[in-house]
Amino acid sequence: MTEGKRKPVIVVHGGAGRWHPERSQAGLEGVKRAAKTGFDVLAHDGSAVDAVVEAVAVMEDEGAFNAGYGSSLNIEKKVEMEASVMDGKTLEAGAAGLLRDIKNPVRLAKIVMEKTDHVFVVGEGAEKLAEIFNLERRKPVTELRLKYYEQQKEALINGRFELPKLAELVKVHPELFELETVGAVALDKGGNVAAATSTGGFPLKLPGRIGDSPLIGCGTYADNQSGACSATGIGEIAIRLVLAKTVCNYMENGKTAQEAVELAIRLVNRRMPAVYNSMGLIAVDTYGRIGAAHNSQNLCWAYITPEKREPVAALTAKILR
């Protein structure tokens, strides 16, 4: 299905992983605000692309998530943010990576999509593009992230946190991966879907490491012939399973959004068993049905459907282990 009058729907996530009680309220409030902002765009006849970008930008500004302000620090105590967006109507996509101080990485991803012939621009080139388009800057480092960095570094020094043995790391210290990437998927009144994802990447990552979030097909995918998906969790898993596209393939083959995300989480469990319990997925199909599933302890997410005009938020969805 491609065109036609649809009732708008939005689903957002604020990341998989473990949500500590001290931060849960801020997370839930943040995803609700994001869902509301995105839905307002749709309600005023805005496009699915604008809805997911505005929703993600809200979460990038919150400070409660690992995206934009409040992003995780890499091993050199620096932030390298990344984001992507995809338009299911045209299959156009944009992504940006290795960003140091762009206030809203998702807005730069949209600029890459709309104003360049490319899909993915990183580092200095991306920073230059942001300058040309006068994107706002903001230092993304927060006190909370500095605290986490010191805790994680101490664990690393004491041999309890070793890169690049990610499997061992997560098994022994799941608390080190407080994954709070953000994402959104939407269906607009024209029947178009879109997805966007933004992150600081996982803590203590190597400089230059790129995760799934800016990679089209891995962390983000949208196609009017199937639906839209945004992923969160250990990026290397989503990359190796091309997870967001896999979810869309399931929907294209007739699965509902919920069936599709569940199948994809089962795929993760089957193909990358046990050690990595950290993936989360949200999706919307072209009929406006929504899906959310994870194998992580939590998934902070929210949605608004035509039946529920106010955002519904939770720290878990369907858990599959």
Ligand code: ASP
């Ligand atoms: N997927 C992100 C990454 O690996 C992390 C996250 O979802 O929080 O960079």
